[in-house]
Amino acid sequence: MIRASIAGGTGYTAGELLRILVNHPDVTIESVVSTTSVGQAVSDVHRDLLGETDLRFTDAIGRPDVLFLCLGHGLSRAFLQEHDVPVSCKVIDLGNDFRNDPFFGEREFVFGLCELNKQKIRTAQNVANPGCFATSILLALLPLASIDVLWDDIHVHAITGSTGAGKKPGETTHFSYRDNNISVYKPFTHQHLEEIRHTLASAGSRELPSIQFVPMRGDFPRGIFASVYTKWTAKADEKEVIDLYKQYYNGSPFVFVSDAPISLKEVVNTNKGFVHVEFHNGYIHITSIIDNLLKGASGQAVQNMNLLFGLDETAGLKLKGTGF
Amino acid sequence: MIRASIAGGTGYTAGELLRILVNHPDVTIESVVSTTSVGQAVSDVHRDLLGETDLRFTDAIGRPDVLFLCLGHGLSRAFLQEHDVPVSCKVIDLGNDFRNDPFFGEREFVFGLCELNKQKIRTAQNVANPGCFATSILLALLPLASIDVLWDDIHVHAITGSTGAGKKPGETTHFSYRDNNISVYKPFTHQHLEEIRHTLASAGSRELPSIQFVPMRGDFPRGIFASVYTKWTAKADEKEVIDLYKQYYNGSPFVFVSDAPISLKEVVNTNKGFVHVEFHNGYIHITSIIDNLLKGASGQAVQNMNLLFGLDETAGLKLKGTGF
Amino acid sequence: MIRASIAGGTGYTAGELLRILVNHPDVTIESVVSTTSVGQAVSDVHRDLLGETDLRFTDAIGRPDVLFLCLGHGLSRAFLQEHDVPVSCKVIDLGNDFRNDPFFGEREFVFGLCELNKQKIRTAQNVANPGCFATSILLALLPLASIDVLWDDIHVHAITGSTGAGKKPGETTHFSYRDNNISVYKPFTHQHLEEIRHTLASAGSRELPSIQFVPMRGDFPRGIFASVYTKWTAKADEKEVIDLYKQYYNGSPFVFVSDAPISLKEVVNTNKGFVHVEFHNGYIHITSIIDNLLKGASGQAVQNMNLLFGLDETAGLKLKGTGF
Amino acid sequence: MIRASIAGGTGYTAGELLRILVNHPDVTIESVVSTTSVGQAVSDVHRDLLGETDLRFTDAIGRPDVLFLCLGHGLSRAFLQEHDVPVSCKVIDLGNDFRNDPFFGEREFVFGLCELNKQKIRTAQNVANPGCFATSILLALLPLASIDVLWDDIHVHAITGSTGAGKKPGETTHFSYRDNNISVYKPFTHQHLEEIRHTLASAGSRELPSIQFVPMRGDFPRGIFASVYTKWTAKADEKEVIDLYKQYYNGSPFVFVSDAPISLKEVVNTNKGFVHVEFHNGYIHITSIIDNLLKGASGQAVQNMNLLFGLDETAGLKLKGTGF
The missing domain is CATH 3.40.50.720 (NAD(P)-binding Rossmann-like Domain)
Known part of the structure; x- marks a missing residue:
């Protein structure tokens, strides 16, 4: 033991x-x-x-x-x-x-x-x-980094549960404030950005684009929902990219590529991560969910x-x- | 002005x-x-x-x-x-x-x-x-006190929003704790009991029965839902008692007797109180709702x-x- | 009358x-x-x-x-x-x-x-x-359209309450599903985009950039929180742009520019709209809140x-x- | 297997x-x-x-x-x-x-x-x-039934999560209705009463008192919080009764007697039941929590x-x- x-x-x-x-x-x-x-x-x-x-x-x-x-x-x-x-x-x-x-x-x-x-x-x-935000965002981007196609600005909004703010009570974790409320914090400046950039580079992205990241406080205790997109100018089409994601996470027992759109509670209280990929108007849009505490x-x-x-x-x- | x-x-x-x-x-x-x-x-x-x-x-x-x-x-x-x-x-x-x-x-x-x-x-x-609990419970009981038929033990559960606990953050108002959670506090000993007893007496109840009151913390910011019942041994039937309630609150611009069962949000963000009366198995059951802050x-x-x-x-x- | x-x-x-x-x-x-x-x-x-x-x-x-x-x-x-x-x-x-x-x-x-x-x-x-999404996003962008500085792609995430989906119950408005849940719908294709583009043009934007809009379903009944940003290459600095916003909404009795970051519940159950402007890393970031039903x-x-x-x-x- | x-x-x-x-x-x-x-x-x-x-x-x-x-x-x-x-x-x-x-x-x-x-x-x-309500209420009462001291009326309020109402969407499980809302249903007439009475009798209660049971709809998806009390005229004092509860559940791997007051989320997503016992003003008050789906x-x-x-x-x- x-x-x-x-x-x-x-x-x-x-x-x-x-x-x-x-x-x-x-x-x-x-x-x-x-x-x-x-x-x-x-x-x-x-x-x-x-x-x-x-x-x-x-x-x-x-x-x-x-x-x-x-x-x-x-x-x-x-x-x-x-x-x-x-x-x-x-x-x-x-x-x-x-x-x-x-x-x-x-x-x-x-x-x-x-x-x-x-x-x-x-x-x-x-x-x-x-970090929790880093994990959710990186799971959305690793397969693209691995084939070095992150060429354009990356746009991220990610909304997190209140447990991410820790146990000490404060104004923005007061129930009367937080319930049914939404707010933004540290837009464009969150401390996980450095960790995300390092990791994308080590995953294969040679020339990293800039990342715009807007973190949001959600009115739920657990989970992170990340919505990530970037311009798509590489050759592969939607189906090929989804296959790439499935192949990339093939050996992972916890990360799965969902063919259907995802919602946060599908992974709450598990160690799993779900990602979902769609192409729209020349953009690739990836949604990614994890339990922030797991x-x-x-x-x-x-x-x-x-x-x-x-x-x-x-x-x-x-x-x-x-x-x- | x-x-x-x-x-x-x-x-x-x-x-x-x-x-x-x-x-x-x-x-x-x-x-x-x-x-x-x-x-x-x-x-x-x-x-x-x-x-x-x-x-x-x-x-x-x-x-x-x-x-x-x-x-x-x-x-x-x-x-x-x-x-x-x-x-x-x-x-x-x-x-x-x-x-x-x-x-x-x-x-x-x-x-x-x-x-x-x-x-x-x-x-x-x-x-x-x-007090907020006192108001919600008294609105449920005043018409009965006015005809002096509160003869038997009064049983009350009332569930309140987090704003009742004030602005200062604490353990039981932390969002991560309170969200989707229910708990009881000060059962049988809440400080509003004295105020309730005084007022029922001044409203016409000569020999007050004991009041069992279990306050609950709800996972919402606003409102109190009180569920009140007592044995019914007086002569009037359900319809007559409902009429009594309607008559009692006839001159009140804010308190209304609902013929249908009520739910808390019907009064949230208003100065109104709704009460609803049903008879079951020899008991009169009154539900009462107010916005605790209004x-x-x-x-x-x-x-x-x-x-x-x-x-x-x-x-x-x-x-x-x-x-x- | x-x-x-x-x-x-x-x-x-x-x-x-x-x-x-x-x-x-x-x-x-x-x-x-x-x-x-x-x-x-x-x-x-x-x-x-x-x-x-x-x-x-x-x-x-x-x-x-x-x-x-x-x-x-x-x-x-x-x-x-x-x-x-x-x-x-x-x-x-x-x-x-x-x-x-x-x-x-x-x-x-x-x-x-x-x-x-x-x-x-x-x-x-x-x-x-x-439309509700259109209103929240347009209030964030009108002042910029009025001086014709919307030159680059506009990036929008906006999260809406469940009442936006109407009264008829369905899978994504079921409480057991929606509570503490987050999801995306109609990304990049929401029907309000056309209305937004028309209106920005009529407000003064001569060559409209493309708009990337990701709508999200929030776990609250009322309100829309929109987070909007675009590259800033015009001359005005943050203070000047905030002044522009204040001037633009000067005659409006319902729209206000907040100097502090905003949270959704500040406008819930009112006809007000709040906007807040920050500059970061060459981007202008505008957050905007309204009550979707008001x-x-x-x-x-x-x-x-x-x-x-x-x-x-x-x-x-x-x-x-x-x-x- | x-x-x-x-x-x-x-x-x-x-x-x-x-x-x-x-x-x-x-x-x-x-x-x-x-x-x-x-x-x-x-x-x-x-x-x-x-x-x-x-x-x-x-x-x-x-x-x-x-x-x-x-x-x-x-x-x-x-x-x-x-x-x-x-x-x-x-x-x-x-x-x-x-x-x-x-x-x-x-x-x-x-x-x-x-x-x-x-x-x-x-x-x-x-x-x-x-049944779920029956389980939560019976766990609160079994030890008392086992020594046949349920002599007086039993008063129960129990509040349940929305999943108890099943998957089919309807008016009272619509998120816009249910969120931050509380209501009562089937007061004094819930179908689990029969099951509860049978079981208390088979557990040792020879002359069953009447049970007043007010079920409530809570604004959370999972769990039941039951608040149960009855007049206490037996000899044992609070400490002795708590010991009785602990002894009664000694062999149970899932039911535990908490010395501190309990809150619903302590058992959510587990197969556990917690009960907590207090004496007040001649009453024994038992709170009991389970996950209704587990x-x-x-x-x-x-x-x-x-x-x-x-x-x-x-x-x-x-x-x-x-x-x-």
Whole structure:
């Protein structure tokens, strides 16, 4: 059994990790670290875990085989500096600390987008888990990057659930504000843009066009719906491109190309990603959906763990979707 | 024109008051008092008022004819002590300070349930505006209290919108928690019970039965749906009781008896209350709906103001409901 | 008093018209026509109108001064052919029959976007009320069209509430499907595109660029949030363009330019439109919000009626927003 | 491997069964029967199953070891009459046909509330799966019935998600109606009352009091929140009763007694039931939550299948909850 520890144990992504790991056939949870809740039962904070775990929060990571960092963005480096994490312990960072800058002492972090870097991850020691927006947008674009046809401006609107903003309550996550409301934030300047550009380049896009990205706050808790389009001047027609997408994701157990238009709830509470491709008026339009907390965070983190330890990529991740 | 000032100007009930008063034909807003936002534009906080008012928050009440207190519960007495409010200025308190204890110096507060105390309010100087739960439950029971047939235990479940919990964000008003969620709070012990009992007695119930009241948190921002029943051992049959209800509310411009079952959104964003009566198995079952921020707070406060100043009771309150 | 009749009286837009007209100071409702509900009380269908009207549905339009057509798209011409509508009766069509093809016998329909055609409407006899998506997108673009700087492709994502799909229940308006769900429909091919292009041209854009428009289904009942951008190569800077917008809408009582980012609920249940402008990376990004049933349908229809009859443009339309 | 067939394959409960069974370690799906969709891919109807099954709907049940009937209420008897189901094939009926009348030819149906009838189910051939409301209310009351202290009227309000109303769209499941709305239906007369009374009697209540039950329509898709109370005149105090509940559910892998107040989403998308007990003013108040489609339908059906076939009761049912 793999011993897993989780740092930042009271947050949303830690909760999701726990929901997955309590049923993972190859994992035992070594410790759930929290600076604020030491001694408290984990199920007092993640209330739905009542009956599934008797764990309590601790301040020590114990002796894990793998450490998941579920801290706020920018806090992972500090955590590794302040804690004595054995070199033999693999690290999976759910923050953004190592996505664009993969080195920390002797540790090197591989960018953990499984659909692109599966082989690299299998032999890696540390993984920088991708951002949720980045994952949804990259799944829409990877096949095009792979044949280097991203020649023109890329236009993206993506709408995210409230859990993406974390557990700490605030004005834009207040129910009275958020319910039945829509807004835009960080238009054209979202921090995931850098991660998206890097990754498209490493996937095969030699001369990257500019990306216009408008993130939106949706009035739902889970999921990201990305709508992506760009001018299409390459030769392949719609059917050929859809075939390309299906071929590209052929080996992926979680990403599927839908022939029919998609709606967000088709992937909520699963580790799956669905993409759908249409051609219109000289444009290729790709819609892409993931659960921001699963394929966009904790689910992909476990998928990365499975790869790091040579397990079946889907172990513990055959999750029942909600459907409704 | 009546000059109206509002204390506690940044909160939800103040916002609703402003939304009503900016279009009230007989009112001019004298000042909007806030300790935290002096100098800021009112429409920077109540963003939807952009284009409807150029007012700014102040720390002085000015010289109003009427002062609305939209402070937290228990803070109204302190405000009156700390501010020099001329005796000639009428006061309408939206908090709970004067509902059960109506005296403050020379001021006496009439309980402002317009459907019960209309005549008293017309000649009053100060009004204690009823609580939102109390209003919804009392509208369901007043006609029965008036003929003194409340003989057996009264059973109440009432579900409220998130705005009832105020503007300050917290765990149970976090969108990620509240969306699609239901919970119970303060069962059997809600602070409005006292107010409800007092009022039923003053409405004609001589020997009050006990009231079991389970308040619920609903996953919507506005409205209260109350479901109320008690054993029926009086002589009148269903039709006669429905007629009693219609007669009782005949003079009320805002409360209506629906022959068909009701659903919450029928009154949202209006000052109306709907009640519906059915007999089943020896029980009388009354459902009652209001908008917690309007008939349950700011709308009723303006209705009280209209009565205090001898205006048409409906002035400024013919509000378009949302329907959806 | 203006006598108003409504055809298609049981639908959503007719309900909204009724909610407005029952409180309009200058209007009396002559008849509410429905082929399916003759004789039934209007408040049996539009349940929230209980206590506000005793009207019943009829099959005859009576002798109105103005007739609102709230029929399905494409049914207005048939209605006018089948009914004897006196030439003296003004007609306001909420469908799309006359937006791109303004003639019917001797009647000519003016495109009723009040912010563009106010003077024309004042002297017109018939109005083709704009579509909801068209209104939201045009309000974002009119000021730019007026100075003829729409030179490059225009990119639009706009997300709409479920009431836009009408009253008839279906798969994509089923609550179990729609709640917390997001989807795209008719990408790049929405029928309002033609109306948008015509109008931008008539507003001053001489060589129109292509418009990429992705409509989205939102999980809320009311409102449209449009996010619009295009490359900015004209000389004016951000501040100058914002000033242009403010100047352009200076005479409009319902459209306001917000200095702060906007969120949909700021205009829900009002006839207002808010726009917000930002410059980023060589792009101008405009967000625009309206209530699809009000400024996007019945509210604008009443605004047009006010103009047709020489009333104050805002008569009956100073609506209290929901805020929450 | 157990071969399972599903009749009524396009509905909500069939979809949930499929979501569970595609990952069940001991089951292979023999056929998914639908009269309306023969030949169509299952994942065309249950869209989220894309990538998880290549099954197509058929009109023949094949040769299953177990047949799940997911038909409308009252249609199960007809199905069994019209189809040749071998006597050796076990039948689990998710409808209400056999709950109060357990015989069909030689088949006898055991009432499948696992927490009450586990031993009977283990040796049974056929199971009548309990109703969703009945399950939630019975889980709140079984421990009290077991010691025969249900002496006084039982008061129940329970609020259910829209999926309880099935897939066919209608007025009260229209998103524009249901969103942010609350209503009551079938107060005091719901068809589950009979099932609840039978079961409490068989659990040990000798003289059953009357049950007042007000079902409510909630504005969420999944889950039932039941609030149940009755006068408490027995000797045991709050702590002793909570201990009784914990002891009663000690052997149940899915039902847990929460020391803290509960909220609905703690069990959504799981087969779990949570109950919470408080004493107030001479009343015992129990809140109870389940997912109406899982513990209230398809999850419990699989739990019953596990028992019928001697499998681990939790096989295939360790589901990740949504939490949010």
